[in-house]
Amino acid sequence: MIRIEKLHKSYPIGKDSLHVLKGIDLHIKEGEFVSIMGSSGSGKSTLLNIVGLLDGHDEGDYYLNGQLIENLNEKKAAILRNKFLGFVFQSFNLISYKTALENVALPLYYKGMKRKERLQVAMDYLDKVGLKDWANHLPNELSGGQKQRVAIARALVTKPKVVLADEPTGALDSTTTDSVMELLKEINDEGMTVFVITHEEEVAAQTKRIVRLKDGVIISDTLTGN
Amino acid sequence: MKFLFDSDTWQEIYGSIRKNKGRTVITIIGVLWGIFLLVVLLGAARGMENNFKKIFGTFATNSVFVWTQSTDTPFKGYQKGRRFRLTFNDIEVLKKQYSNEIKLLAPRNQTSNLVVKDFKSGNFNVSGDYPVLDKIQKKNLIFGRFLNTNDILRKSKVCVIAEDIYIQLFDKNVDPIGQYIKINNINYKVVGVYKPSNNINFDGDAVYIPFTTFQIVYNRGNKIDWMMITANEGVDIEQMEQDILLSLKTLHKVHPDDKRAFGSVNLGKEIGKITGFLTGMQFLTWFVGIATLIAGVFAIGNILLITVKERTKEIGIRRALGATPKEIKQQIVLESVFLTTVAGMLGIIFGALVLFLMDVTLGQGPDATLINPTVNIPIILIAFVTLVVLGTLIGLIPAHMATVIKPIEALREE
Numbered sequence: 001m002i003r004i005e006k007l008h009k010s011y012p013i014g015k016d017s018l019h020v021l022k023g024i025d026l027h028i029k030e031g032e033f034v035s036i037m038g039s040s041g042s043g044k045s046t047l048l049n050i051v052g053l054l055d056g057h058d059e060g061d062y063y064l065n066g067q068l069i070e071n072l073n074e075k076k077a078a079i080l081r082n083k084f085l086g087f088v089f090q091s092f093n094l095i096s097y098k099t100a101l102e103n104v105a106l107p108l109y110y111k112g113m114k115r116k117e118r119l120q121v122a123m124d125y126l127d128k129v130g131l132k133d134w135a136n137h138l139p140n141e142l143s144g145g146q147k148q149r150v151a152i153a154r155a156l157v158t159k160p161k162v163v164l165a166d167e168p169t170g171a172l173d174s175t176t177t178d179s180v181m182e183l184l185k186e187i188n189d190e191g192m193t194v195f196v197i198t199h200e201e202e203v204a205a206q207t208k209r210i211v212r213l214k215d216g217v218i219i220s221d222t223l224t225g226n
Numbered sequence: 227m228k229f230l231f232d233s234d235t236w237q238e239i240y241g242s243i244r245k246n247k248g249r250t251v252i253t254i255i256g257v258l259w260g261i262f263l264l265v266v267l268l269g270a271a272r273g274m275e276n277n278f279k280k281i282f283g284t285f286a287t288n289s290v291f292v293w294t295q296s297t298d299t300p301f302k303g304y305q306k307g308r309r310f311r312l313t314f315n316d317i318e319v320l321k322k323q324y325s326n327e328i329k330l331l332a333p334r335n336q337t338s339n340l341v342v343k344d345f346k347s348g349n350f351n352v353s354g355d356y357p358v359l360d361k362i363q364k365k366n367l368i369f370g371r372f373l374n375t376n377d378i379l380r381k382s383k384v385c386v387i388a389e390d391i392y393i394q395l396f397d398k399n400v401d402p403i404g405q406y407i408k409i410n411n412i413n414y415k416v417v418g419v420y421k422p423s424n425n426i427n428f429d430g431d432a433v434y435i436p437f438t439t440f441q442i443v444y445n446r447g448n449k450i451d452w453m454m455i456t457a458n459e460g461v462d463i464e465q466m467e468q469d470i471l472l473s474l475k476t477l478h479k480v481h482p483d484d485k486r487a488f489g490s491v492n493l494g495k496e497i498g499k500i501t502g503f504l505t506g507m508q509f510l511t512w513f514v515g516i517a518t519l520i521a522g523v524f525a526i527g528n529i530l531l532i533t534v535k536e537r538t539k540e541i542g543i544r545r546a547l548g549a550t551p552k553e554i555k556q557q558i559v560l561e562s563v564f565l566t567t568v569a570g571m572l573g574i575i576f577g578a579l580v581l582f583l584m585d586v587t588l589g590q591g592p593d594a595t596l597i598n599p600t601v602n603i604p605i606i607l608i609a610f611v612t613l614v615v616l617g618t619l620i621g622l623i624p625a626h627m628a629t630v631i632k633p634i635e636a637l638r639e640e
């Protein structure tokens with residue numbers, strides 16, 4: 001599903017450049033549940049953003065669903081994101097003036113689905129994350145855990161191949177963290193590839209494979225036996 | 227184009243407009259004000275123009291009036307300060323010499339007399355005229371007719387009186403036609419009553435009697451007080467005025483450079499001055515209107531730019547969810563176009579409303595200062611379309627800004 005070979009990424013900082021990813025090799029097959037761990041600043045988000053086509057890389061090859069990502073213009077990237085990828089962010093990133101239902105339905109709008117059908121599908125996914133009764137609430141009327149579940153519903157609504165989550169539980173307390181992880185496990189059980197960043201051992205322990213990053217290189221890659 | 231008719235597109239725009247109420251209002255006011263000013267200024271300018279047109283309306287605008295004063299230069303043995311009069315001979319000569327240029331020529335004699343009807347009386351201007359006067363300055367007759375050629379040939383004792391004279395001398399609801407009034411103890415039969423023009427009126431409330439009658443009654447011989455001349459289509463009226471004055475100077479042995487001997491007014495020239503003023507007004511109107519419009523459009527652009535910055539994060543989210551740059555741009559541009567369109571239409575509506583109020587308050591009755599203050603619909607349409615096009619173009623700037631950065635940079639924005 002995701003194949004990364006000798007991936008390098010630097011950020012220009014003034015005249016210098018900060019070498020963040022220093023030759024990453026990673027292969028994630030369809031249906032895997034992978035967590036990336038590492039201290040702050042080790043390059044986890046950078047890696048996930050490249051995988052999510054939100055940012056470009058400097059060197060190395062990246063294949064998404066067998067397709068080499070190269071000279072990608074923003075239009076193609078947008079279409080690939082819409083088709084293959086679902087995002088869950090630490091800060092939820094819901095649109096504040098749209099209801100939970102409208103937020104979940106938004107990716108389907110960009111897919112070109114009719115409004116009625118779109119709201120129908122979005123409602124099904126809200127039901128799936130247990131928030132059917134909150135469909136017409138604005139994000140600021142929801143708790144952190146509820147917001148993140150709305151965000152997960154939004155990530156899933158287009159039936160992507162991969163769900164990318166950057167510290168999805170980072171802003172949540174332990175009970176809501178568990179419910180969110182439970183949800184991600186369920187999704188994975190249904191066959192979706194899930195790729196999570198975390199720095200919490202308990203969270204990582206609930207995934208099937210843990211990749212550890214340090215200073216821009218992978219230092220370990222182990223299966224958890226789940 | 228399909229996206230234009232998609233209810234979802236509008237749903238999105240409605241959402242974002244409602245979300246950003248403050249800037250929506252500011253934007254709308256900016257553009258509204260511009261087009262409102264344009265409509266009102268153009269309408270007011272038109273109203274003023276119509277007013278001037280009305281003032282000159284009853285007059286043939288290519289008229290020249292000529293009279294005599296006294297010489298200011300000695301010439302051919304004559305002292306300066308000599309007084310002299312125009313004569314019928316002058317008219318014959320001018321008519322012959324300028325047969326191509328002169329269209330109408332009305333010699334006129336005037337005096338003022340006591341006018342009596344039974345026990346009522348008043349002092350009024352009495353004017354000896356030819357029927358041609360009616361062609362130079364249209365007489366608005368409310369009863370009867372104006373003087374005709376028969377009156378001239380027969381030297382009839384008939385008269386045409388102003389409405390005010392009729393009201394002053396006659397009892398209410400009396401038919402004046404066929405009644406007699408006394409001027410200088412001579413009976414004249416009333417054949418017509420006219421309503422004087424509210425505007426340019428050289429004669430005041432006058433009694434018009436046939437020129438030939440006037441000649442005899444007031445013993446004027448072949449002398450003439452003054453004359454009105456109108457030119458044929460296409461004649462350079464100023465040149466004609468100069469030429470006629472020169473001919474008259476020769477006829478009356480007046481020095482060619484004498485400035486005082488003849489008085490003349492060239493109505494065409496006077497109107498030209500006012501037309502020039504109106505053109506200036508129009509130019510100013512356009513200048514102010516267009517400048518305001520452009521300012522309005524830039525205000526929109528600026529506000530869009532600010533909102534796009536405020537909405538960078540939102541745009542980042544949308545892009546992460548699969549919005550293509552084109553879709554993002556379309557939405558921003560459409561928002562801009564939608565706002566300018568609504569604001570423009572409101573501006574036109576309010577402008578029209580103000581013009582309507584102007585018409586009601588200032589445009590009615592004889593003392594109206596603005597007459598029919600209107601704007602050309604094509605002109606407003608052009609201004610409107612320009613506005614929308616500018617709105618589109620200016621919307622492209624923030625739209626472009628929103629999509630050049632990487633989605634991740636947009637998302638990082640707080």
Ligand SMILES: Nc1ncnc2c1ncn2[C@@H]1O[C@H](COP(=O)(O)OP(=O)(O)O)[C@@H](O)[C@H]1O
Nearest residue numbers: 011012018020039040041042043044045046047
């Ligand atoms: N846009 C950027 N410009 C410059 N430096 C960046 C940028 N994004 C991240 N970095 C730097 O790259 C390093 C890795 O960042 P990141 O991938 O966010 O780490 P993590 O998610 O593991 O905490 C950090 O030192 C961070 O400061």
Ligand SMILES: [Mg+2]
Nearest residue numbers: 044045046166
């Ligand atoms: Mg991070």
